[in-house]
Amino acid sequence: xxxxxxxxxxxxxxxxxxxxxxxxxKISYRVKEVLFSKSSPFQHVMILxxxxxxxxxxxxxxxxxxxxxxxIYNEMISHVPLSIHPNPQKVLIxxxxxxxxxxxxxxYPNVKEIDMVEIDELVVKACKEYxxxxxxxxxxxxxxxxxxxxxxxxxxxxxxxxxxxxxSSDPVGPAEQLFSKEFYVNLHRAxxxxxxxxxxxxxxxxxxxxxxxxxxxxxxxxxxxxxxxxVVPTYPGGMWSFTIGSxxxxxxxxxxxxxxxxYVNQDILEGCFKLPEFLQNALIDL
Amino acid sequence: xxxxxxxxxxxxxxxxxxxxxxxxxKISYRVKEVLFSKSSPFQHVMILxxxxxxxxxxxxxxxxxxxxxxxIYNEMISHVPLSIHPNPQKVLIxxxxxxxxxxxxxxYPNVKEIDMVEIDELVVKACKEYxxxxxxxxxxxxxxxxxxxxxxxxxxxxxxxxxxxxxSSDPVGPAEQLFSKEFYVNLHRAxxxxxxxxxxxxxxxxxxxxxxxxxxxxxxxxxxxxxxxxVVPTYPGGMWSFTIGSxxxxxxxxxxxxxxxxYVNQDILEGCFKLPEFLQNALIDL
Numbered sequence: 414x415x416x417x418x419x420x421x422x423x424x425x426x427x428x429x430x431x432x433x434x435x436x437x438x439k440i441s442y443r444v445k446e447v448l449f450s451k452s453s454p455f456q457h458v459m460i461l462x463x464x465x466x467x468x469x470x471x472x473x474x475x476x477x478x479x480x481x482x483x484x485i486y487n488e489m490i491s492h493v494p495l496s497i498h499p500n501p502q503k504v505l506i507x508x509x510x511x512x513x514x515x516x517x518x519x520x521y522p523n524v525k526e527i528d529m530v531e532i533d534e535l536v537v538k539a540c541k542e543y544x545x546x547x548x549x550x551x552x553x554x555x556x557x558x559x560x561x562x563x564x565x566x567x568x569x570x571x572x573x574x575x576x577x578x579x580x581s582s583d584p585v586g587p588a589e590q591l592f593s594k595e596f597y598v599n600l601h602r603a604x605x606x607x608x609x610x611x612x613x614x615x616x617x618x619x620x621x622x623x624x625x626x627x628x629x630x631x632x633x634x635x636x637x638x639x640x641x642x643x644v645v646p647t648y649p650g651g652m653w654s655f656t657i658g659s660x661x662x663x664x665x666x667x668x669x670x671x672x673x674x675x676y677v678n679q680d681i682l683e684g685c686f687k688l689p690e691f692l693q694n695a696l697i698d699l
Numbered sequence: 700x701x702x703x704x705x706x707x708x709x710x711x712x713x714x715x716x717x718x719x720x721x722x723x724x725k726i727s728y729r730v731k732e733v734l735f736s737k738s739s740p741f742q743h744v745m746i747l748x749x750x751x752x753x754x755x756x757x758x759x760x761x762x763x764x765x766x767x768x769x770x771i772y773n774e775m776i777s778h779v780p781l782s783i784h785p786n787p788q789k790v791l792i793x794x795x796x797x798x799x800x801x802x803x804x805x806x807y808p809n810v811k812e813i814d815m816v817e818i819d820e821l822v823v824k825a826c827k828e829y830x831x832x833x834x835x836x837x838x839x840x841x842x843x844x845x846x847x848x849x850x851x852x853x854x855x856x857x858x859x860x861x862x863x864x865x866x867s868s869d870p871v872g873p874a875e876q877l878f879s880k881e882f883y884v885n886l887h888r889a890x891x892x893x894x895x896x897x898x899x900x901x902x903x904x905x906x907x908x909x910x911x912x913x914x915x916x917x918x919x920x921x922x923x924x925x926x927x928x929x930v931v932p933t934y935p936g937g938m939w940s941f942t943i944g945s946x947x948x949x950x951x952x953x954x955x956x957x958x959x960x961x962y963v964n965q966d967i968l969e970g971c972f973k974l975p976e977f978l979q980n981a982l983i984d985l
Binding site: 684 | 715721722723724725726727728729749750751767768771904905928930931932934936937938960961962963964966967969970973974975976977979
């Protein structure tokens with residue numbers, strides 16, 4: 414627990430985690446207990462039990478996912494692309510160490526293989542043991558864990574996947590390359606002729622530049638590019654964006670969504686592409 | 700500026716506002732300058748210039764609205780009801796001291812009278828002078844400012860308004876009564892036979908109990924009750940809810956929304972009623 418003290422302060426009798434990666438905004442969470450704290454070769458990994466958000470995965474001091482709202486992000490980045498592709502059989506997940514995306518993809522019986530490429534095995538271990546609300550204690554035999562660099566992995570694949578889901582953290586540290594044009598070029602090559610991909614493209618409020626860059630990269634590679642949003646309470650700005658690049662399929666083909674979910678339903682699948690005025694304007698000319 | 704020091708801390712060379720009204724979550728905003736700080740008979744009123752959110756209205760140390768996202772809330776609580784009522788002529792706003800709702804309502808030429816009942820004149824004065832990005836420096840002659848208790852005002856009116864907008868702060872302090880059943884009964888009486896009302900009904904994530912209570916109250920009074928949501932980045936949980944109680948009109952009648960707005964458009968008017976699964980489930984049996 415050597416680096417715990419860098420991130421967790423004791424104030425009176427209370428423990429607090431303060432996220433201060435942003436220069437002008439600090440968010441502090443009151444914490445019941447530090448359940449796990451260890452450094453990997455890539456980053457510092459903690460699982461905390463918090464008062465308002467339940468258990469949380471914290472990487473380098475920044476909250477990544479929580480028991481209270483982790484399902485929103487994981488359901489949205491999974492069920493939207495899987496409701497557009499009519500027959501996804503082979504799925505690649507890049508990142509997604511909390512295992513929540515893999516858990517959602519496993520709800521599709523027609524999916525035969527799920528390659529999950531996460532650079533940091535320690536994140537997966539910690540989430541499987543201490544964050545079952547998000548990871549679901551994943552033991553589905555279709556999931557093939559590969560603890561290697563997703564950027565290198567993608568560069569070696571061709572015409573192999575129906576759907577690729579890029580579940581990255583913010584574009585700093587280990588995830589920086591997951592927002593580069595070269596990476597998207599490789600993903601495009603790794604997809605089958607009728608394949609599609611989705612990536613998280615950050616907050617439309619605070620990272621509109623990143624969003625526009627991701628959208629532009631995908632728009633230059635795919636005939637179909639679509640942006641959708643969801644509300645993720647623990648991410649700055651509340652509103653979060655996802656961008657789809659697709660070779661062939663464009664619309665939600667599901668007419669009666671019936672997976673067991675807490676956030677996604679038929680209304681959300683259809684409504685999530687309806688963008689506010691400032692965001693529609695931001696995409697013009699990209 | 701007697702109470703400023705209670706809310707604003709100097710850390711090194713920087714000023715910070717820390718919202719700590721919640722027991723387990725603190726949000727701190729780096730502040731450039733305190734532009735206004737004064738106590739009214741009802742609350743402490745500040746206008747701050749912040750780094751990430753521009754100018755902000757802060758009541759009793761809690762951020763109410765900001766230059767960067769205040770328009771989202773104000774557009775959503777105004778244009779949705781005014782796009783459902785086919786001919787709103789007389790509108791009552793209760794609360795709304797930042798004047799942003801009145802500003803949006805003024806965009807409707809068929810509206811002849813806007814009674815704005817705000818208990819705290821100091822909020823209006825401060826916002827008109829220091830927060831023009833939100834208040835719009837309102838000078839429309841159709842707006843009739845009444846600096847009196849909205850609860851008492853509503854109790855004396857009958858069959859008078861086409862649309863009532865309740866733009867309250869949180870259900871603590873001066874706004875507590877704006878969430879009571881008795882208040883809604885009075886608003887129902889103050890509406891014309893085909894009138895409708897809307898209130899902000901807090902965060903579906905953190906205040907689901909308040910949301911359900913507001914919804915139940917309105918459902919017991921009106922034949923039509925509808926919930927919709929928007930993303931308001933500076934409110935806890937990001938997702939915010941609004942509840943409509945309507946005597947007659949149910950659906951958006953506008954087919955080509957064209958007011959000058961930054962958030963609301965035709966897509967948002969139609970999409971905002973599409974609720975996530977947990978929220979649809981929460982409203983069953985209310």
